[in-house]
Amino acid sequence: MAKDSLTNLLSQLNIQLSQDEHPQVEQTCLKLLDSGCEDPADVFRRCLVAVIQQDKYQKALHYLKKFKHIDERFGRRFALEKLYIFYKLNKPDEFNTLYKDVITDDLDTVFKKDIESLRGILHVRAQYCYKNGLYQEAFKIYQHLASHNGKNQDSKIELACNERVPLSVATELMNMSPLVTPTDESSYDLLFNESFIMTSLGKYNEAIELLEKALQEAINEGYQNDINTIKLQFSFVLQMMGKTAKSKEILKSLLKELKTDSPFYLICQNNLNAFSDFSKYNTNFNLLLRELNVERLNTFNLQSFTHEQWSNIQRNILFLRLFSNVKIHSGDSILSKTAHKYSKLVDNVTLESYKTQAKKLYHHATKTILSGTEGGTIGILLLTIQLLITEKEWENAIRISELFLNESWKSSFEKFNDSQAIVCYILFELYKIKGRNHSKDVLLKKLGSVRTQLGGKIQENIPFWRHVGFELLSIGNAKESKALLRVLSSFIKGNGDELVDRIVSSNPLDIAQGIDLVRDIDVDELIKLGVKPLESSAKRNKNNAVSKVQKRKALELKNKRKIKRVEKFLQSRDASKLPDPERWLPLRDRSTYRPKKKQQGAKQTQGGAMNKKSEQALDISKKGKPAANKKVKNKKKGRK
Known part of the structure; x- marks a missing residue:
């Protein structure tokens, strides 16, 4: 193509960009790239921008493959556009590979550098992090962009919205840093x-x-x-x-x-x-899956939903398939692995009793925990605990939870994670139900050792350690409770926690504050509700599962009662009366046995006792009286 033709095309490109005619810009760029131009990188970047403006991301990916030679040579010049395409098409592997090539340092180091040249890339990175569940990194990037917007490169309203988006899912991030934008x-x-x-x-x-x-x-x-x-x-x-x-x-x-x-x-x-309320007995789950249009939902993937929305949808679909007795395939998530193992262990999820399911899962979970507590073990454990609680097998639920923590803390307390925190939450509730204050005290002492080794890392899970502080307060350990809550209050940013501040405060409780605490309590309603007496141990359901400790105590009580009965018998027995020498024989075989009148006509069996009359009836040596001769009647002769 002649030089003036190229000039005309470039002038058309500028006009079309100003008029926002993206399809024409795309076609013009393609003609320039096919004919050869002096700056193919700039033309190709404009082509990608035009395609992105049309929301045709799959087409943009096709152009990246078609003009691979330009991408390999000048890829750094349109890295922002490529990252945005990978983000919109939900290609995490390609996105992360390119991002690490462009930004080689960690996030804190990047923030110390010139942010203007990387501002666009950080925007795309923050959006990618939010969509893929990396809320802490997204919040950190948006806060940095909002606090370094002196030249108003970005809209303040948009930055304020973006800063608040991760907090809608992870509100605990507000404890790390207060909001920058008003x-x-x-x-x-x-x-x-x-x-x-x-x-x-x-x-x-x-x-x-x-x-x-x-x-x-x-x-x-x-x-x-x-x-x-x-x-x-x-x-x-x-x-x-x-x-x-x-x-x-x-x-x-x-x-x-x-x-x-x-x-x-x-x-x-x-x-x-x-x-709607679903029942595993009455609901047709296959029909429900058709009504929800699951096939259509799966076509959208993360391109149309956030990470949280997509996770909730997939979890709900998995549960519906599980209760419709469809084979569950093990995936990357803990839930899919748990459902896969659950469907294999249980013959029929819908029809098999919870008692049988709890027994099977309990034995399997015990073996799994003893082999290791990492990976999907927490999923099997939580399912087992749920089934045991459904059947009110509290002791087994406590036992398997304690086994998980003991195996996790066998080597050291440093590797404290969310799985262990969840099990601790469950144990606190189970101890409360069974009234096991000593067990709660033992667990709190172990958590004290965990806190000592973690040090300042406890700020990563402030809600859990706040709960531990109140549990310490519930058993009367006010000193350690205040010490822990005082440390946590130093990590809480912003307005803080009013209840924690009141506990750690050295000032005496103000009467006005005390009135505010009990203002919402309706005394008359409490009086109307009345009281319910505690259930005595004698009225407990005998069908409840008995632990080994309870069995041992029952056996000891039985032996004590037996010893007392023997002592009482020896005190009142007649020494002159000898025991029956035939006491080892069955009752019917003893010489002193006399059957009741109703039993005399009963069928005699081998080895059984019988009276004399019955014996004489069976004696064939004695002949009875001869029977009288019967007269033989002559037959009448018939006529010949």
Whole structure:
């Protein structure tokens, strides 16, 4: 192609970019690349941008493969566009490989460098982290971008929204660092994100107020997609508050407006089905899976859902398939591995009794824990505990939980993880049910050793150690409880924890504060409820499983009673009366045995005793009286 033709194409490219005609820009760039140009890297980057603006990410990936020679030579110049394509197509391996090539340092080192040249890449990285469940890294990046926005490179409202997005899933991140960006009620996007945080914290009334403001702003703007999104969240919050009628009404109105093939429609349909009570005996799970349109859901993957949404959908589908007795394949998640093993151990998940299932899972979980506590062991353990609790086998549930912790802490206390924290939560509740205060004291002492070895790392799980602090307080160990809560209060940022602050405070309790603590207690209602006496041990259900300790105590009590009976017999016995010499024979074979009249006519059996009359009847040596001769009657002769 002639030089003036190339110039014309480049001028067309600039005009089309200014007019936002992305399809024409794409075609112009392709012509330039096919004909040869002086700067193929810049032209190819513009081509990728045009395709991205059209949301044709699969097509962009095709161009990367088609012009591989340009990518290999000038790939660094359009690395941002490539990262965005991999992020939108949910290709984590390709994304991470390219990201590590572009940014070789860790995140803290990157923040110390010139951020302007890496600002776009950090934006894409933060979005990728949020979609794939790396909420802490996403929150850290957004906070850094928001605090280094002096030249207003990014919109303050967008940065404020992005900073709050990870907190909607992981609210504990607020303890690490307070929010950098302020709240602006003029933006319904920001109000919407704030409502997510309030919902996660359980503050539903505050969430409703924010959603009402956001919905009104969205209606004024006229963006229907945003209106539908806010209504869906509104329905969810109402459902959490127990206002099911209003929640259903909103979902049904959304289903009438939305397209049936959209992911938003499927989410509304799933939320509406969540109001139904399912039974493993009466529900047709295969039909339910068809109604949920599982095949259509699986086609969307993470391209249309967040990591949390996609995980919830996959978990629900797996449970429905499990109770429909479909074979479960073991995947990467702990839940799929647990369901796979569960379906193999149990013959029929629906029909087999929970007692039998609990017994099978208990023996399997014991062997699994003894072989190692890492990997998917926690899944099998939690399922076993759930079945044991269903059958009220409290002692077995406690025993297998303690076995897991003892095996985990066999070498040292340094490797404390979330699995161990979950089991500790369960043990605290089980100890409370069975009234085992000594066992709770032993567990708290072990957790004290864990805390000593962890040191400052306890701030990674503040809610758990806060719970431990209150458990120490419940057994009267106020000194250690205050020491632990005082350390935790130093890690809590922002407004802090009011209850923890009151406990660790050295000031005496103010009467006004005490009144505030008991203000919500209705004394008259408590009096109306009355009291329920504790159940005595004699009325306990005999069908409950008995532990080895209880069996040993029962045997000791039985032996004591036997000894007392013998002593009492020896005191009142007649020494002149000898024992029966035939006492070793069966009762019927003794010479002193006399059957009752009703038993005399009974059928005699070999080895049994009989009276004299019966013996004479069977004696064949004695002949009875001869029978009288019967006269033979002559037959009458007939006529010849």
